[in-house]
Amino acid sequence: MKRILRWAKRIALALISFVILLLIAGFIFERKSRHDAEKINPDGNFAVVENHRLHYYKKGNGGPTVVFETAFDPAGHLQWYNIQKELPVSYTSISYDRAGILWSERGKNPKSGVKMAEELHLLLEKAGLPKPYILIGHSFGGTLVRFFVNKYPKDVGGVIFVDSQCPDDEKYLSPELFKMVNQGLPSGFLKFANTFGLARLMFKDMFPSGKEYEYQNSIMPALLYKSADAVLEEQDQMGSIKIEASKIKSFGTIPLVILTAADDNRYENVIKEKKNKMEMINAWNKMQKDFLLLSSDSKQILVPNSGHYINQEQPKAIENAINDMVFKISNPK
Structure with a gap:
């Protein structure tokens, strides 16, 4: 013994x-x-915003300016990189990294919806980009766009939601499903993993494989150590941001296009129970349709064969929506 x-x-x-x-x-x-x-050299430029630098990637010249707002995501502007490359240079497009993500400095401002909108507006002003702005928001980015529209409506020419998050999703979901989809990332574990090199391995292939995304798959994990803390900080503030965003109920007459993922199998890998899958699909479809009430000039476009990341699965749908919006604003009736 x-x-x-x-x-x-x-x-x-x-x-x-x-x-x-x-x-x-x-x-x-x-x-x-x-x-x-x-x-690693940044692929864009910097603007000083309230004593810290924000990194942005710009293409084209002239108005209007298409402004991309990223989801809850450590990849920052890289989520829009391929789409931006395909847009014409006859108008301006800009994607950027929110404070603390990729090449942007964190600064001291709180991660609130209002403050992030103020930082973005100041960035656009500092960069000298022509108005009006067409705001593109994916997922959490759609929630953040609400604050910008609410605070600077005269500067906004149009809005495009890309499978946008619904800030008051609790109204649409059962308590069980609401808890499931809002549980977030394990902050403590990810901070530990970020210290010991595990996080960059975990997020190594966040983008699809293949030559088309080689750049993103090299830059995002390389700079994850910078982005991780800022993203987790945004997660900590997510609840309060959604509460404040849900109070913004109207964009007035600002044109709004709602791109909605329409693949019925899009939750196969993330939700196991069939009952919960169907509830999520029906609830998400209802949320997306209700976005039409935000503007008196709104329309919804269902994107077939696409899950939540339309920017990766059906980028042409976004490019077409942007070009149509630019034409509409540039050629008013």
Whole structure:
């Protein structure tokens, strides 16, 4: 019996030693990776916004200016990178990294919807981009767009929601499903993983594989150590941001286009119970349709063969909606 206990202690000690060695190796790997990432040149420009720099990627000249707002996502402007490349240069388009994400500095402003809208507006002013602005918001980005429209309506020429998040989704979902879809990322574990090199491996292939997304799949994990804290901070504030956004119920006469994912199998990999899948599909469709009430000039476009990430699965639908909106604003009746 004593011999068994002695061997058990030795095995436990060996396992603990092995785990410690792995953590040390991961810590060293992470520090080297961060050192290498500092040498990566930003693909855009910077504007100083309230004593910190925000990074943005601009294409084209002249008005109107198409402004991309990213979802709850550590990839920042990279989510729009391929779409922006396909847009004509006859008008301006800009994507950016919110404070603390990718190349943007965190600054000291709170992660509130109003403050993020103010930072974006100041960025557009500092960059000297022509008005009016056409705002494109994907998922959480659609929620953030509401604050911009509410605060600067005269500067906004149009809005496009890309499978936008509904800030008052609790009204549409059962308590069980609401809790499931709003549980968020495990903050403590991700902070630990970010310290020891695991996070960059976990998010290594966040974009689809293939040559088309090679750039995004190299930059996003390389700079994840910068983005992770800011994204988790946005998650911490998500509840209060949604509450405030739900109070913004009208865009007035500002044109609004609602792009809605229409693949009935889009929740196959994220929701197991068939009953919950059907509830989510029906509730999401109702939320999206109700967005029509935000503007007296609104329309919904269902995007077939696409899940939530329309920007990756059906980018042409977004490009077409943008070009149509630009034409509408540039050629008023």
